[in-house]
Amino acid sequence: MQQHWLKRWEEGRIGFHRDSVHPALVRHWPLLGATPGTKVLVPLCGKSLDMRWLAEHQHPVLGIELAEAALAQFVEEGPGEVSRYQQDGFSIQRQGSIELWCGDFFHFHIAQAAEIGAFYDRAALIALPEATRQRYAFHLAQLIPPGARGLLVSLRRDGEDGPPYNVSYEEIRRLFDPNFIVTHLEDGEREDNGFQESVWALVRRGPVTDEPAQHR
Ligand SMILES: C[S@@+](CC[C@H](N)C(=O)[O-])C[C@H]1O[C@@H](n2cnc3c(N)ncnc32)[C@H](O)[C@@H]1O
Numbered sequence: 001m002q003q004h005w006l007k008r009w010e011e012g013r014i015g016f017h018r019d020s021v022h023p024a025l026v027r028h029w030p031l032l033g034a035t036p037g038t039k040v041l042v043p044l045c046g047k048s049l050d051m052r053w054l055a056e057h058q059h060p061v062l063g064i065e066l067a068e069a070a071l072a073q074f075v076e077e078g079p080g081e082v083s084r085y086q087q088d089g090f091s092i093q094r095q096g097s098i099e100l101w102c103g104d105f106f107h108f109h110i111a112q113a114a115e116i117g118a119f120y121d122r123a124a125l126i127a128l129p130e131a132t133r134q135r136y137a138f139h140l141a142q143l144i145p146p147g148a149r150g151l152l153v154s155l156r157r158d159g160e161d162g163p164p165y166n167v168s169y170e171e172i173r174r175l176f177d178p179n180f181i182v183t184h185l186e187d188g189e190r191e192d193n194g195f196q197e198s199v200w201a202l203v204r205r206g207p208v209t210d211e212p213a214q215h216r
Contacts, residue, residue: 001129002066002104004163009067016123016164017046021053024153024199025120028185032149032201034059038117041143043105043136044124047074051098054120060097062116064105071100088112106139113143119150119202125175126155126164133167133175141179141204150180150202158194172200179205 008014034040036058042051045063047070054061065071071093075082080096088111090103101108105124119140128136144150157166169184176182180202188197 001132005127006067009069014046014070016127018049021049022122022153024186024188024197025050025053025122025151028151028199028201029054029057029120032118032151034118034149039115041113041116041119042124043119043121043140044127045100046070046123047077048122050120050122052078055097059118060099060115062099062101062113064101064103064108066102066104068102071102074100106135108143110142116143117145117148119144119148121150122153123155123164125152126162126167129162129165130171133165133171137175137179141176144204146204146206148204150204152176152200152202154198154200156196156198164195169198172198176200176202181205 037060039060039062040054042048042054042061042063045051045065046067047065048063051061051063051074063071068091075093075095078095078098083094085092085094088109089107090101092102093100101112121140125133125136140150152172154167154172155164156168157164173182183201185199185201188199190196
């Protein structure tokens with residue numbers, strides 16, 4: 001699956017990339033209750049402009065992305081000097097208050113996540129096949145401290161599956177309920193291609209568990 005993404009970046013097949021900030025971020029982030037100054041984790045970040053919006057709203061950002069090309073394009077297309085360094089097996093670029101870690105999200109561990117207090121997932125969960133989504137939800141819970149908040153922009157789709165994958169509401173609750181308070185905020189319009197986004201607020205509960213949620 002990693003080869004799939006690297007190849008897509010290499011060939012410029014990045015239809016998922018938006019040329020503008022996602023409206024759900026603008027609409028819902030201010031209501032989420034993440035205080036300015038809180039560092040936001042953006043898993044599977046691509047070269048999303050949403051990271052610039054978060055930085056402009058006083059949030060240091062830590063994006064993680066497999067494809068070097070995505071991060072190179074992000075900093076090239078943005079303003080400001082870039083510093084580069086290596087840490088714990090990741091190549092990191094910093095531009096202003098945005099840090100971009102190049103590598104596998106599943107290799108990013110709690111010791112590196114010390115300052116993180118919020119997260120933003122747009123098209124990260126839905127980029128992963130079903131078995132990996134379970135791992136993703138658990139890994140995210142390990143990185144996020146109790147009380148921390150996040151916004152999730154997920155997707156349901158008709159017809160052939162992924163990526164992007166069809167993620168049902170039941171699955172979102174099953175994946176995240178054990179470790180997060182999950183609130184469905186809104187659904188986007190159903191597009192002509194059968195894609196429909198949904199937006200969720202997640203608040204991290206107490207100690208991490210991988211027990212499935214009961215009675216859902
Ligand atoms: C559908 S794109 C979404 C990118 C971005 N969130 C956005 O909204 O434009 C998924 C991204 O995840 C990256 N990716 C896939 N698996 C990954 C992994 N295990 N670790 C880090 N990045 C990964 C891909 O290279 C791709 O850029």
